[in-house]
Amino acid sequence: MTTYKSGLEYAKHLDQNDTLAHFRSQFHIPKDKNGNDLIYFCGNSLGLQPKNTKSYIDQELDDWARLGVEGHTEGKNPWLHYHEFLTETMADIVGAKNKEVVVMNSLTANLHFMMVSFYQPTPKRYKILIEADAFPSDKYAVESQLRHHGYDDKEGLILWKARKGEELANYEDLEHILNEHGNEIALVMIGGVNYYTGQFFDLKRITNLGHQHGCMVGFDCAHGAGNVNLDLHNSGADFAVWCTYKYLNSGPGSLSGAFVHERHANNKDLNRFTGWWSHNKQTRFRMRDEFDQLPGAEGWQLSNPPILSMAAIRASLDVVKEAGFNNMLEKSKELTNYFEFLINGLNNSDIKIITPSHPKERGCQLSIQVKNADRSLHDKLTQAGVITDWREPDVIRCAPVPLYNSFQDVYNMVEKLKNIL
Incomplete structure (x- = not known):
């Protein structure tokens, strides 16, 4: 099992050695009002849009415009079997x-x-x-x-x-x-x-x-x-x-x-x-x-089949296929283990991770329970540029996903949480 270290430079080191790091550039990352990337840890609610999605949908719109009903059999990707x-x-x-x-x-x-x-x-x-x-x-x-x-x-x-x-x-x-x-x-x-x-x-x-x-x-x-x-x-x-x-x-x-x-x-x-x-x-x-x-x-x-929705699925699945699902699972495990290491490193008795600690008993999501917290904590994180998911009564669900989240995302999120607390 990896022995992790604290500090920003170590997070950057992990990103430099991440073979999937370049896939982040294939996604639209939401930005704040100043144009800076938000830290998006809400893929467990809605995943981000792959940049290829528009072209996949446009292809079917073009075939519909050009071929009408014949798109079912004559389109570039015949709809009949889509x-x-x-x-x-x-x-x-x-x-x-x-x-x-x-x-x-x-x-x-x-x-x-x-x-x-x-x-x-x-x-x-x-x-x-x-x-x-x-x-x-x-x-x-x-x-x-x-x-x-x-x-x-x-x-x-x-x-x-x-x-x-x-x-x-x-x-x-x-x-x-x-x-x-x-x-x-x-x-x-x-x-x-x-x-x-x-x-x-x-x-x-x-x-x-x-x-x-x-x-x-x-x-x-x-x-x-x-x-x-x-x-x-x-x-x-x-x-x-x-x-x-x-x-x-x-x-x-x-x-x-x-x-x-x-x-x-x-x-x-x-x-x-x-x-x-x-x-x-x-x-x-x-x-x-x-x-x-x-x-x-x-x-x-x-x-x-509803073709336009399936085109969006196909666009995403092609990214997954290129990355390799087993590679994604391996990075996900490292991202989440590193996330857990940093949260535990806060040494804050008000914080408890309720997600299982064994990597085989969880995916990328960590559910962080904060004693005596209410939704205002989540709101402050959002204002600080971190998109997570609040669940009553006192849990913040955070999901660093392997295709578009980085180790530096994880580090920055924990730093912002520490400052808010």
Whole structure:
């Protein structure tokens, strides 16, 4: 493990030896009113725009203007198959086979579509287990699924809670819940990386536990995709969903990804919502044929792809492919370890990092809890040129991401925090 040093010169030294440092120039960095780069640590909420995004979208606008409907087949990047241009790199990022991955819809919509297939309650097995501090949208979604199937959304929801006085969920407690209630639980649905604490859950361990008790298991990997090594195929999870606008830099509200394990690829008996884009590609345009299910994750599509949003995703994925996702993970680990070293070096008893300290149990996000702080601390950081994310009651979420953040960014942020405190 690297032994870090304090001081600005050491941060500059780390940047000089960073093989990914030049990728920062491929992104638009927000600036203050004087034209200076802001320190942007909010990629866990919205990633920055790659400079190539405009040209990728312009290409599709030009083809639309030039070709009209013929752009579906005659465009430089034919729209008919556009989602397929994203599959290989996306599958590599989430650790899946190509046939297990598709980009479609928005995040919570995909979560519902997956639950249509993988939440199949019975009178004796109908409950859903989630982590207690799941992202609100996940909680709202599973509660609505319970109500949709005629169950009480409080009685049917089982929460995996952190122990009193602790922030992180404990696997022994999850085992206890499943040993006690496993025969009542139809679905285990966990956020792959918890949005608040930054805890990266052991997907394989959770999947094995769920499957041992006959539960379906899925993950919302919104804070994991592009941030950690999800290894979805080997995790054995039945499904997963994620967004692309955080660590995958595809633009606000952009499309979602979905994973369906290959063991379900050819199961046409799985309940699901369908549309013409999940129909056999060879006969899709005969229009009057009976529905013929596509195999694999593509078989969960409904509509033809929204090209302009997918163009933005493709632009970002091409940057990721050039950088190499494993290289990004390695730099991310060093950035965050260095960040942790500097925060701990403040020796301030009012500061506590609630994110796990082990690099394998987190991504790039550090959640910094500041005793007796309120949002005014976050506001002062913003005024000092640091863009972070405040979460009530007392946590600042900071995410130095490897493609556009530097070690000097980390050093400068901690110096500004020290001065404010």
